[in-house]
Amino acid sequence: MLGIKSNREPIKGVFAKKLREQISCDSPKTTQTQVQVHANTSDEMKK
Amino acid sequence: MLLYSKESSANVLDGFECGVKIMDSFIHESLDTFLKNDPRYSFFVAKEDQDIVAMFVVSSGMFVDHDGEFDDIPFGKPWGYMGEDFKMHSGMMYPTLELDYLAVRKDLRKKGYGSEIVKELSRMARSKDCFFLTVDAYHDKDYSAIPFYEKCGFFALQEFSEEYDSLRMAYRV
Numbered sequence: 706m707l708g709i710k711s712n713r714e715p716i717k718g719v720f721a722k723k724l725r726e727q728i729s730c731d732s733p734k735t736t737q738t739q740v741q742v743h744a745n746t747s748d749e750m751k752k
Numbered sequence: 753m754l755l756y757s758k759e760s761s762a763n764v765l766d767g768f769e770c771g772v773k774i775m776d777s778f779i780h781e782s783l784d785t786f787l788k789n790d791p792r793y794s795f796f797v798a799k800e801d802q803d804i805v806a807m808f809v810v811s812s813g814m815f816v817d818h819d820g821e822f823d824d825i826p827f828g829k830p831w832g833y834m835g836e837d838f839k840m841h842s843g844m845m846y847p848t849l850e851l852d853y854l855a856v857r858k859d860l861r862k863k864g865y866g867s868e869i870v871k872e873l874s875r876m877a878r879s880k881d882c883f884f885l886t887v888d889a890y891h892d893k894d895y896s897a898i899p900f901y902e903k904c905g906f907f908a909l910q911e912f913s914e915e916y917d918s919l920r921m922a923y924r925v
Contacts, residue, residue, distance in 0.1 A: 711888045711918045716815070716822040716909050723907060724815065724822055727924040728846060728883060 754798040754805060754868060762787065764797055768804055771858035772895050779807070779855065792827055793852060798869055805865050809853040810873065813886060817844040824886075824909065824920065826850060848922070849877035851887045870904045870923070877925040885925055888918035 716724060762783040769776050778786075787795055787809075798806040816823040823843075851873060856865050870885070877885050887906065889897045898912075898919055906921040 710916045712910055712913070712916050712920060713824050713826070714910070715818075716824055716920075717820070720909050721821045724909065724922065725817075727907075727922075728817075730924070 754800055754865070754872070756796050756798055756872065759795050759797055760787070762795070764804065765807055768807065768855075769858045770855035771861065772855070772890075774890070774892075775853070775855050778853070783809075783853075798865070798872075804857065805860055806854065806856040806869055808851060808855070808869060808873070810876075811850045811852055812880075812882075813848040813850045815846045815848060815884070816842070817846065818842075846883040847881060848884045848886045849873065849880065849882045849925075851885055854887075866900060867904055874923070874925040882925060885923040887921050887923075889921050890918050892917060 762779060765779055765783070768779065770779075783795070787793055793809050793811050795809050796807070797804050798808070811827060813824070813826045816825060851870075854866065854869065856869075873885055885906070886909075887897075887901060889901045889906070891898055898921070901921050901923075904923065906923040909920040909922055912919055
């Protein structure tokens with residue numbers, strides 16, 4: 706990155722905790738898209 | 753609506769300026785060599801009505817979950833240097849999409865183009881089964897990208913420090 710000074714030390718403490726929380730929660734956008742796809746499929750099957 | 757195209761040469765950015773001196777210098781003096789030296793970076797431009805609105809460069813990476821901490825590894829290397837230690841990375845791996853560079857044309861900044869590109873990159877990351885977008889958010893005494901990434905939903909992965917020119921941040925896609 707631009708030859709600048711950056712820090713790639715391991716992620717620890719509260720930052721690792723936040724990352725773990727984010728990993729464990731589902732992405733709302735993905736879930737919403739999947740629901741929409743299923744809904745459309747279901748409607749088409751009824752027809 | 754923005755249209756995206758993958759490019760192989762920085763020549764397409766002739767005349768492009770984002771107004772951040774260090775970034776403009778990089779684009780016009782080093783980007784071409786940078787791309788030629790390492791094919792793992794992917795360079796894109798975003799266009800609106802045939803005009804280049806922004807440029808960005810992405811690559812791959814991953815977080816590796818150890819007990820209580822994560823290694824933050826560029827390019828998905830299974831092993832390498834972390835800080836001063838050379839060690840094997842083992843543990844649950846979470847692929848990431850690294851946003852290496854993002855620059856919006858100077859006269860079009862603060863109009864929502866950067867946020868739109870981040871949303872597109874989120875879709876790109878999800879399609880590649882990545883868990884996060886990651887970035888080294890640049891900051892110096894004249895300019896900071898940190899507020900922009902915070903506004904986009906990124907969170908810090910480390911304490912802010914004047915010792916470094918960037919803050920490591922991530923966004924769950």
